Amino acid sequence: MSQAILTEDLSKSYGPTRALDGVSLSVPRGQVFGLLGPNGAGKTTFVRVLSTLIRPTGGRAQVLGHDVATDPGAVRARIALTGQFASVDEDLTGRENLMLLARLIGLPGNAARARCAELLAAFDLEGAATRQVSGYSGGMRRRLDIAASMIARPELLFLDEPTTGLDPRARADVWAIVRRLARSGTTVLLTTQYLEEADQLAERIAVIDHGRVIAEGTAAELKARVGSGVLKLTLRDAPAAAEAARIADRLGLEAHAQDDPRLLEVPLTGADEALPLLSALTAEGAAPVDFAYGQPSLDAVFFALTGHGAEPEHEPAP
Amino acid sequence: MSPRETRLDRALGAAPTVTAGPRPLAEMLAFAWRAILKIRHNPEHAVDVVVTPVMFTVIFTYLFGGALAGSTDAYLDFLLPGILVQTVMFTSIYTGFILNQDIQRGVFDRFRAMPIWRPAPIAGAILGDVVRYTVSAVLVLAVGLVMGFRIEGGAGALLAALVLLNVFALGVGWIFTALALMVRTPGTVMTLSWLVLMPVTFGSNIYVAPETMPGWLQAFVAVNPVSHITTALRGLLGGDPSLSAIALALVTPFAVTAVFAPISMWLYGRER
Ligand SMILES: Nc1ncnc2c1ncn2[C@@H]1O[C@H](COP(=O)(O)OP(=O)(O)OP(=O)(O)O)[C@@H](O)[C@H]1O
Ligand SMILES: [Mg+2]
Numbered sequence: 001m002s003q004a005i006l007t008e009d010l011s012k013s014y015g016p017t018r019a020l021d022g023v024s025l026s027v028p029r030g031q032v033f034g035l036l037g038p039n040g041a042g043k044t045t046f047v048r049v050l051s052t053l054i055r056p057t058g059g060r061a062q063v064l065g066h067d068v069a070t071d072p073g074a075v076r077a078r079i080a081l082t083g084q085f086a087s088v089d090e091d092l093t094g095r096e097n098l099m100l101l102a103r104l105i106g107l108p109g110n111a112a113r114a115r116c117a118e119l120l121a122a123f124d125l126e127g128a129a130t131r132q133v134s135g136y137s138g139g140m141r142r143r144l145d146i147a148a149s150m151i152a153r154p155e156l157l158f159l160d161e162p163t164t165g166l167d168p169r170a171r172a173d174v175w176a177i178v179r180r181l182a183r184s185g186t187t188v189l190l191t192t193q194y195l196e197e198a199d200q201l202a203e204r205i206a207v208i209d210h211g212r213v214i215a216e217g218t219a220a221e222l223k224a225r226v227g228s229g230v231l232k233l234t235l236r237d238a239p240a241a242a243e244a245a246r247i248a249d250r251l252g253l254e255a256h257a258q259d260d261p262r263l264l265e266v267p268l269t270g271a272d273e274a275l276p277l278l279s280a281l282t283a284e285g286a287a288p289v290d291f292a293y294g295q296p297s298l299d300a301v302f303f304a305l306t307g308h309g310a311e312p313e314h315e316p317a318p
Numbered sequence: 319m320s321p322r323e324t325r326l327d328r329a330l331g332a333a334p335t336v337t338a339g340p341r342p343l344a345e346m347l348a349f350a351w352r353a354i355l356k357i358r359h360n361p362e363h364a365v366d367v368v369v370t371p372v373m374f375t376v377i378f379t380y381l382f383g384g385a386l387a388g389s390t391d392a393y394l395d396f397l398l399p400g401i402l403v404q405t406v407m408f409t410s411i412y413t414g415f416i417l418n419q420d421i422q423r424g425v426f427d428r429f430r431a432m433p434i435w436r437p438a439p440i441a442g443a444i445l446g447d448v449v450r451y452t453v454s455a456v457l458v459l460a461v462g463l464v465m466g467f468r469i470e471g472g473a474g475a476l477l478a479a480l481v482l483l484n485v486f487a488l489g490v491g492w493i494f495t496a497l498a499l500m501v502r503t504p505g506t507v508m509t510l511s512w513l514v515l516m517p518v519t520f521g522s523n524i525y526v527a528p529e530t531m532p533g534w535l536q537a538f539v540a541v542n543p544v545s546h547i548t549t550a551l552r553g554l555l556g557g558d559p560s561l562s563a564i565a566l567a568l569v570t571p572f573a574v575t576a577v578f579a580p581i582s583m584w585l586y587g588r589e590r
Contacts, residue, residue: 048427051431052431053431076432079431081431083428084424085424086423086424087428088425089423090423091355091356092356093359096352096355100348100352101432103344103347103348104429105336105432106336106341106344115332118328118329118332122329132359148428152333152334152336153330153332176323177326180323180327181330183327
């Protein structure tokens with residue numbers, strides 16, 4: 001069977017800006033695929049090309065076996081889009097939003113009403129069903145936005161940064177929904193700026209930067225390259241940090257300096273590497289005043305993959 | 319598994335049978351329904367566009383009516399048909415305002431990624447506009463009737479007047495639709511639309527007969543489409559309909575549609 005998404009050298013330029021600069025990706029069906037990248041990396045552009053909203057300026061893209069440029073109608077009939085910026089109607093109530101879309105996809109009146117009630121209940125929006133969306137919280141809006149994409153069951157769902165700007169509680173709700181989506185067999189293309197999110201939800205991950213794919217693989221493969229975790233150290237002062245970096249180096253670890261000269265980030269392949277380093281630091285008088293072990297930040301991912309941190313904006317070439 | 323997860327699984331697993339689109343008529347009606355819901359949720363828009371014309375009617379009739387037409391009653395009969403024109407034109411600004419808002423907010427991205435008839439969102443919005451134009455015209459007319467306006471032509475004339483107002487506003491509305499698709503913010507649509515509407519509504523025969531105006535203004539009033547439809551409506555509602563005046567009033571909406579509808583559809587289909 002064909003892939004859910006297949007792109008070859010896909011490009012999209014806006015004047016001098018190459019929003020997509022030769023992306024070749026293959027996304028299998030029935031998976032959650034994570035597209036990870038910083039602001040301006042080209043994530044939304046990729047989603048907009050694949051959902052037929054904009055035309056590529058180069059290369060080819062097939063969605064569920066149909067070419068986005070020559071057969072957009074067939075693509076639209078099989079996908080759903082929950083865009084980065086709320087794609088629900090603020091002035092309408094939650095129920096009215098769903099009813100409008102149910103009518104548009106051709107559900108007859110009773111079936112439409114039943115389907116909307118079912119989705120409102122499943123997405124915990126029953127209590128807010130008759131309120132205008134303008135009064136919804138960010139989390140409720142997102143849930144409605146995803147529910148709106150699931151009225152008919154799409155073969156492929158685009159979720160563009162579904163958790164950006166949400167508080168931890170609302171983010172956990174969206175994560176739970178995406179996990180259930182994956183179990184239901186829907187293919188999901190999820191974009192995010194958080195490695196942790198891609199790691200939690202996606203089976204395969206592509207890292208994108210300046211419109212190019214710079215790494216691709218399973219979460220495990222990616223973490224093998226990036227380190228599965230990172231030890232964040234706060235030292236007494238800048239000289240102590242320099243000393244700590246030397247000690248880490250001696251143990252075969254790489255310590256990355258941060259904007260704050262008292263901070264260091266040390267990528268590790270596992271939490272068990274943290275203990276020897278912390279003991280060595282303490283023994284040699286460079287004990288950290290604070291430390292934390294966690295997932296590498298997007299910045300650390302970029303450091304490991306490209307040797308430079310993630311740059312927030314894509315500067316057009318002079 | 320929690321009951322919540324069970325509910326989610328069942329909802330996500332269900333696959334309702336849908337009719338493969340596009341079905342232009344049903345989709346247009348769905349979008350018209352959306353437009354009407356928006357009026358229900360934002361009644362202040364309807365009030366907005368009615369308040370100014372009503373205020374003008376009251377002020378002009380009682381303040382200047384006697385001086386301009388000999389009696390307030392006679393002036394009201396002269397003024398109200400033109401005020402109705404002004405009302406539907408003010409209302410048509412909101413067409414552009416709402417459209418621009420939709421585009422900025424990202425709702426249209428969802429529609430454009432659906433297998434529906436491309437012009438359906440715009441065609442449906444226009445259908446909804448018929449409701450808005452009719453509602454605002456009827457509201458202003460009701461105030462006029464309370465103040466003593468008489469429809470000499472009877473129910474048939476009233477119906478014809480409402481149809482004429484709608485055709486005129488729907489035609490002219492394409493200018494604001496095109497404008498909405500060109501500029502960045504709903505606020506800009508508003509400002510620019512007022513800049514267009516103010517001169518054409520005041521530089522017309524709505525408030526006073528042009529005989530006392532300077533020559534250059536008389537020339538403008540004579541070619542102003544707003545004057546044409548005002549004249550046609552005065553005839554209709556005053557019980558003295560003139561076919562040639564009605565025909566002249568219809569020229570502009572059809573011409574504007576012929577030019578601006580294709581431009582709007584092109585702008586709408588353009589990438590953003
Ligand atoms: N319509 C447009 N006109 C001009 N430049 C654009 C347009 N859309 C995107 N770009 C540029 O293309 C690049 C990629 O943008 P894109 O929105 O795809 O990034 P993103 O990864 O989605 O970022 P974010 O995380 O901020 O949403 C950016 O440099 C952006 O400025
Ligand atoms: Mg984006």
